[in-house]
Amino acid sequence: MLEHIKKHRYKILCIAPLLIFLLIFTFLPIAQVIILSFQPAAKTDSVTPPGSGDNFTLAHYQDLFFQKDFRQAFFNTVFIAFLSLALELSLGLSFALLLCKNSKIIRFLRPLFILPLAIPTTVVGVMMSYLFTASGWLNRIFLNLRIIDSPIYWMSGGVKSLLMIALADCWKVTPLVMLILLAGIQSIDTSLYKAARIDGAGSFYIFKRITLPLLLPSITAAVIIRGIDAFRIFALPLILMGQNLKVIGTFAYLEYSEFNNPYVSAASAVLLLIMILSAVLFYIKVVGKKGIVPA
């Protein structure tokens, strides 16, 4: 083992600062949160730093599963995550396909598509509240275009609000997915398209049998980066729906800041961590090697 380290001495030296930083400033706090989630809710006056009580309890996790609130938050999170991921991938892919030509105009217009990525989430929250209110712009446009005859009450909870949050999140992040997929598309050798066209393939067939499979590694990259953040959504649901529609992120925040229950908040955060980790590992197993290393 020793000479192995000696051989890679230089590499380990480079990675050290990164891993040390991450260890101190993220792995330790995460460990603290995990420990907190198993600590009994001792009747301490203030939240003494965790690690003091050493015994171990699953009370908070049981408590979570019996809470209708948490089950609802769990469903909302999964629903929003999958909906926004699906939207982002399909929109991102169509934008990428549209913008992959390198003509001068496209190169000029492409940064415009990157703009939403640059806007802070607090600003996006404000913008979306202009759009999605009962008398907001979206209803007015739909009414003018006769798509709907009476205004949709986006903020009244239920599937409509979930769709609203997914759309808001997807608006800000689709550019990132577009850029990742654009990278994948532009790395495909164009002579493949020529060969396929000569073999008699139509453009849809080419997309299905060549572009898509070769894009799998980029799709994996997009799913992993976005998937993690989609489950972890917090700012948008809080700004747009507050306590009316909870996702695990807002549930953990409110449980801690409003309802003075740090243990349950920590437990819900840990559950979210386990959920994301297993989702990512499951995806990698399903996609397998060909989904990760480009052909």
Place this chain on the structure above:
Amino acid sequence: MADLRLVNINKNFDKVQALSGVNLTIKQGSFCVILGPSGCGKSTLLNLIAGLEEASQGKVYLGEKEITGLPPHKRNMAMVFQNYALYPHLSVFENIAFGLRIKKEKEKQIKEKIEQVSKALNLEDKLGRLPRELSGGEKQRVATGRAIVRDPELFLFDEPLSNLDARLRVELRSQFIKLHQRIKKTIIYVTHDQLEAMALGEIIVVIKNGRIQQISPAQELYAVPQNLFVASFIGSPPMNIIKFTLKKKDTKIQLIKENLVIELTNDVTQKILSYLGQDIYLGFRPSAVRFGPAGQIKGKVIFIENIGEDSYAHIEIIEGTEIIAKVNDKDARVGKNSVNFNIDNQAMHFFDLQEKRI
């Protein structure tokens, strides 16, 4: 039968004139090679025939049917690319079967055809592999297999051997010839390697800057180059070309350049008499040099290249002008630095100042 006819083809990409005034007829079943330096428009011509690119002006006919605007998959042609263009994510079997799957042929039929083709190209044990696991030669054969299995009307090869090592190239060349004899379909083969062109092509089309220089069988191309470019491009080592002034001294016709004087015998002179007093180009192959004490031309040997059973001497005849002469072991005395030689008058080529053959 379906001859391929290209009529007054022009092709330009915004400012660059890729093809201009191309008229070409390729008889059905012939092995036609399109030869030219890189960037002369030969690949553009091939893409145009395949339908991957559209001609700016002009028409393309296959037999009686005009196919100018027809999309590639309606032309029933197959093409092999320089970088093979194998689908990296599909196995060799799937790569070859790609065209058949599009035509929705039955699985049994596909299996049979691929068995047959893979046996012919000895790829039987490679069918399950992925392209990146194959060697250059194997990749090349898979690309060819993919073209053959579709049994197209016409084959297009875009410099398929340029990425391979010399020995493999020679081996695959013979396979192409055998392939052509077996399937008797038209093959249009693009290359920049004139040796390959001479070896393969029944008909060779030489192109430069988008213009056809000459269309003729290999031997005629070597023996009767129609212009200076074809003359210098065909044959290795290249033909010696020197500009002389044509003079008449009492009854003798002479080629004069500075202090070098070459007298020509009468049988050669009829066709060049009209150029008396003007400058013309004299071209002669290295094999046309005849050493001997009576040689009119005196020169100094610079070095001798030995490549296999014949070797070539680089001789400087006048200040700054060198020629290459083929030397066989008989002329051992060439080792000395100064030497005399004559040029076999029958093997002389003459070109006017417009580089046209006289």
Place this chain on the structure above:
Amino acid sequence: MPTKIYKNLKFNFILLITFLIFYFLGCQPTEKTRTLNITMSLGEEEWRVLREEIFPLFEKEHEIKINSYQIEAGQLATKLQALLEAGRSEIDLFAQDNMELSRLINQDLVLDLSVYQSRIPDEVLANLIDSCKFDGQLMFMPFRPNVQIIYYNQDAFKKYNLIPPKTWDELLNVAKTFKEKEEQGKVLLKAFGGNPTATQIYEFILQAGGDPYMFDDEGCVKAFTFLKELWPYVSEESRRAKWDTTNQILAEQQAYLAQNWPFGVIILVQEYNLPFIKTYSGWSGPRGEFHVIGGDVFGIPRNTPKKELALEFIQFMQSKEVQEILVSKLGWPSIRQDAYAKVSGWQEPYYQAVTTALKKGVFRKNVTWWPAYVKYISEAFREIVIGEAQVELTLKKYKEKLKKDKSLYK
């Protein structure tokens, strides 16, 4: 091309680093002079008056410098807790919204001030002092009472010749008229949940003679039944209505009648100068007119070394002289009976609405489990008023839930 860029990039890269190091070394303020760090959550106009006219008086008298910082009500508790647990005391005195006090108590972040009750001037209203107590312990000091007033769109009311409603029935009638005339509800209720919704229901229950914390007594049932009856005629914007969005809804004329804190006057009238916005104290229910008294209270972080200076500052702020500046310049209701000052011109009519509402003011009993109450009363509101669930049964259900959660609090 890259190497050329790389050359001068490398040069100004180093330049930037040196500049940054100098800068951020230099910007650590060295705190030699005696200072008092206080935090509040005020509007820009309010900050200007305090910093230019009030703080200098105290600073001259005690030769100290006051550092005043803006912290949102929702973010104060977290900062105090972080500072306390890290053993640092950056904040010596804070003013906090009296709706957000329970977390400060539950996490034991403030100093018990009972022993200093005698320092409060006698002119300060007695019930105001009681509102700063938790289980009889004086944990905070009165700073500024506040009460919500009703904003209404004068033009709209004139158009349908309606008068601002003074009773529940008139309110219902006004709501029905607007709905009928403009096929969209124009009376705004706070349905977003959280403190805005809880405070509104608290007032309706008081007006129906109930005890809000009983959750399911006769008054509560009457209040919820009325709200259930009113809801169909209410503006759809109510779902997103809370204290900050109400101003926008009123300004955009999506609603013609809405209740909100007086800070809306400055924004709607002074900043947006909307002529049609008028105010009055509000309506009364079957058992009379009641309004919850909100506002801010002073608190002292447990670990501050400058407790004495902070207490002197509180006393200074409660003095007659300061109260009169606050009344005249900002139209704040005074905590003293004897602070009579003329409210400046344009603010006068709006100030009237605040004083009359204050006369009908009632203090919310301070309980540590207020957040749990807010959570369940909001859910009850959503289920009964919006979801049209049965009143008594649902209230009982949430009463049980509240009882179970009380154990989490002190």
Place this chain on the structure above:
Amino acid sequence: MKKRIRAAIFLITILILILVFLFPLYLVLKISLSKPQDIFVEKPTYLIKNFTFEHFKSVLLSGETFLNPLKKSLLTGILASILGLLVSIPAAYSISKFNYKLKYALILVIFMTRMIPEISIALPITISFIKIGLFDNILGLTLAHLIRILPVSCFILVGVFSGFPDELERQARIDGASASKAFIKVVLPLSLGGITVAGIFSFLLSWDEFIYASYLTLARPTMPIKMYYYISRGDIFSSATYAVIITIPVLILTFALQKYIKPDFLSGAIKG
């Protein structure tokens, strides 16, 4: 002829898409530029009726209350990006040299830090920051922002360096350069584009960060905190103006360096 029509249709669809896609941003711009009486009406118009710069004037000329947050946000953003790059460039370069399995595992471990809600670990981190004296100053906020930045910049840079042909570096080593020299002389200059992209993303992540900014600032708020102040007071004009001001530097950044944003830097470690 057919080709030109297709190109025209193609361009029109893109313009429509841009219009639809950037409509929310236009809304905020419209509010920040129009007079109150245009906004506070039953049916506000689509176009800006009468222009006014008074909101921008009032914000830009408000002196310290505007300049301080801007200065802090800009400095924190730049410092965080530079520190982020200084840490992640060497690390990403070594990670990109491992075989794909190990590389993938490392990337997942680094991304583990982003799998827990930011809010849950924000408080313990804030407490430890305050303990070591990093309260309310630029260094503290920068280190806090690095927590968000490092995983992303590492991911991008591993992608950039994986795509880098090894022959160039080997060539430099043959010419006598030591490992670090080869890296600085050959690899760094040529992957400058990818590093810029990582820099831009780092700046973006720091520029719009809210949670750590609200926990770790007292006297000197950052731009998002300042903007949240106006949102929570319901003052839509100042919040819209701040929103536009917050977006402008990023707009300039992306446009100025867009030739660097060659998309293939973003395919991440997966390009392998």
